[in-house]
């Protein structure tokens with residue numbers, strides 16, 4: 565009896581050690597890559613290569629007239645890259661292009677395309693960039709619900725747009741560019757996911773599902789093309805103070821855990837070419853690490869609860885606006 569018991573204990577102990585080993589390995593690898601990315605410029609300067617030298621002179625960024633995309637465009641331009649900006653609004657595109665040219669003395673090109681149009685938008689881009697040697701593609705564009713909603717409350721159009729923009733555009737643009745980059749033997753694709761990829765997210769059900777797709781897609785894509793010399797980076801930010809989160813006043817105040825887009829992009833861009841997988845910001849890395857330790861069912865519950873509170877924020881601010889409008 566005693567012998568049987570000690571055999572079971574030994575088996576359980578071994579199993580526990582294996583689980584802990586793989587858990588730590590997964591997380592420590594990210595930590596090591598992050599440490600290396602921070603320290604390399606000081607201790608391994610000979611290994612530091614500029615993004616232009618490594619990938620080429622032009623970068624294309626989708627959704628680049630606001631938020632993370634616009635800030636990321638500034639970061640790449642600061643590093644000497646010429647920028648192709650893609651969004652829906654021509655006036656905003658021209659304004660951002662001018663800012664980039666004036667501030668960083670780089671060349672720019674603007675492309676007006678609406679990713680909710682599916683392959684039509686991708687064809688517009690393919691036509692426009694035919695003569696450009698794009699070294700970096702940043703699949704940043706994304707759409708979320710206007711505020712946390714139950715599925716039946718979201719319009720069919722919005723649901724279809726979210727799938728076209730968050731999944732379709734990333735898939736088709738990646739397909740086009742890996743082919744081009746593979747021929748050249750160099751290039752980088754950055755796919756912007758979200759911390760919501762970590763678990764199903766009630767009241768943002770479809771948005772989170774599209775981001776889980778990005779995680780899976782990007783990981784497998786790296787496996788397929790890393791051997792061809794391509795960098796395929798998976799970026800998964802937590803909350804950032806941008807217009808996407810306008811539904812809650814709590815997410816419209818920048819803080820250590822909810823940085824503004826400029827602060828976020830500064831860190832995120834510095835991980836390019838150094839980390840295959842990153843949240844892009846140090847406090848987001850801490851959040852991701854601890855969230856990952858909690859069971860999925862509990863994270864789903866917490867996420868749903870948080871979204872219910874954001875929904876209340878949204879309704880409260882709508883009510884306030886209505887009262888103010890009546891008083892005027």
Ligand SMILES: NC(=O)c1ccc[n+]([C@@H]2O[C@H](COP(=O)([O-])OP(=O)(O)OC[C@H]3O[C@@H](n4cnc5c(N)ncnc54)[C@H](OP(=O)(O)O)[C@@H]3O)[C@@H](O)[C@H]2O)c1
Pocket residue numbers: 626627628629630631632633650651652653656677678679680704705706707729756757758759800801802803804805806807808809825
């Ligand atoms: N903000 C966050 O807390 C957060 C957290 C995690 C992940 N993310 C991800 O980060 C990415 C950027 O988010 P963000 O917060 O920076 O968003 P944002 O501030 O709302 O900016 C979105 C950008 O995409 C463009 N855009 C929107 N719909 C488009 C369409 N149909 N076709 C072409 N361009 C379109 C917008 O420009 P126009 O309106 O001028 O076209 C704008 O430049 C998204 O993939 C998002 O899921 C954000």
